[in-house]
Amino acid sequence: MDRKSVMKRRLQSIVIIFVSMAIFIVIWWALSIYFDLNYFPPPDVVFEAFFDSFVTPDPNLGITMGQNIEASFARFLEGFALAFVIAIPLGLLMGFMPWVDTFAKPIVELIRPIPPIAWVPFFFVAFGSFWNPVLTVFIGVFFPLLTNVVLGVKSVDPSLLDAARTQGAGRLTLFTKVIMPFSVPYLMTGVTIGMGVGWMCIVAAEWIAAVGGGVGYYILVQQQVGNYPYMFAGMIVIAILGLLTVTLSGYAEKMIRKRMGML
């Protein structure tokens, strides 16, 4: 395809996206006017609340939306970091050493089906309001990371291992110079999936309790005081954060694959 038709195709997509967004807002508007419910405000009221929430500190929480995002984002990152530190080494070992896989698999498979949200009450009782959201994110992100790292290690082309061995590589070198680099793009796929799951977890965990605010907690509080436009504003914030992080991570994944020549 030449440059001109690429540009044309891109322009077309942008137009279609605008039309789709416009239709979405019109339907929202129509429904909200038709039902005329105070807990289902029209888009203009919500957007106004959205922008105001960043400027005016919330009377119930005493902080602005920016500070709430900061609080949630910090927990998100802490949970992610924890999952990283545990899932990557475990995944590498499970992929590389069959006995570790056999040993860890039953435990992993038993815990995996439990939705991260189901852990929230336990985490709150056991670890308190600081660790609860962090651990919930950890649980949500841990499994996609682990699965993809294990998949990465198991997908290593056997001829690459043969090639490395004929070059004098021992077991440790095979691991550090072939298996680990090979798994990086797979790990990135896990990160992108984890980004999506992480935001669901943070909102659910903050509903029980959150010291120092948080977007999930904010949504709940606005509902309780009947401040519905601001409740929707919180939902929009979560949507934007999720979209942003998943898109960024997807882009990073693509870049890494390209740089590593593993498209």
Place this chain on the structure above:
Amino acid sequence: MILTIENLIKSFPKKEGVMVAIQDFNLEVKEGEFVCILGPSGCGKTTLLRIIAGLESITSGKLLLKDKPIIGPGSDRGMVFQEFALFPWRSVRKNVEFGLEIKKVPPTERAAISERFIELVGLKGFENYHPNQLSGGMKQRVGIARALANDPALLLMDEPFGALDAQTRNLMQKELLRIWLETQKTVIFITHSVDEACYLADRIVVMTSRPGTIKEIFNVTIPRPRDRASVEFAQLRKTILAELEREVVSAPIARDNSEANV
């Protein structure tokens, strides 16, 4: 002798009994020799090469490299793979330097060695390219440079040009002979192409179908560069083809005898 193979047997366990892949294989390879091992597919020639590389064990027999038994893979035997087996995340230079990194050769020396071999295989200017930016022929040039960078006693090549188109293949054969003359390496080259073997080898070892063993060895005395259109070349090719054809025809019978169907 640089390589001595005596009464080598390789068998794989099967559900019932064993499958003999290689039987009573005897071969001596002289330093600097270019040996082609030719045989029908499934005759165990790749297994034989993997055994010499140390990637597979032997069931019984003797396998000596410079009078020392081969017990595992090592950088004294460089291998070139049919599917290239280059590390996709490493540049051409980094691929060539892989073995040197493992041996902890200092970076400046490493760079000098890789530069020399990259130039030898004709890839000067492509040092920083990644394998997915290269054509099949260029990829295999990297494969050859990587194998040679360790200064191996043996260069093992497993149908290295099998994945290339006919023209690239002929060019690469010419290039390989040039590289072989320059480096004076001993080469063991696996192929199922009679033409390729006739063009390259000092000696052609024709193998039987499974269980694989030596059917006949041809000494090729045609001076290089060999002309494919010459009478001697055609004669040699015809003789070997006839030999091989009989082998392929008898394959089902041999297979029944050895109960091999893997």
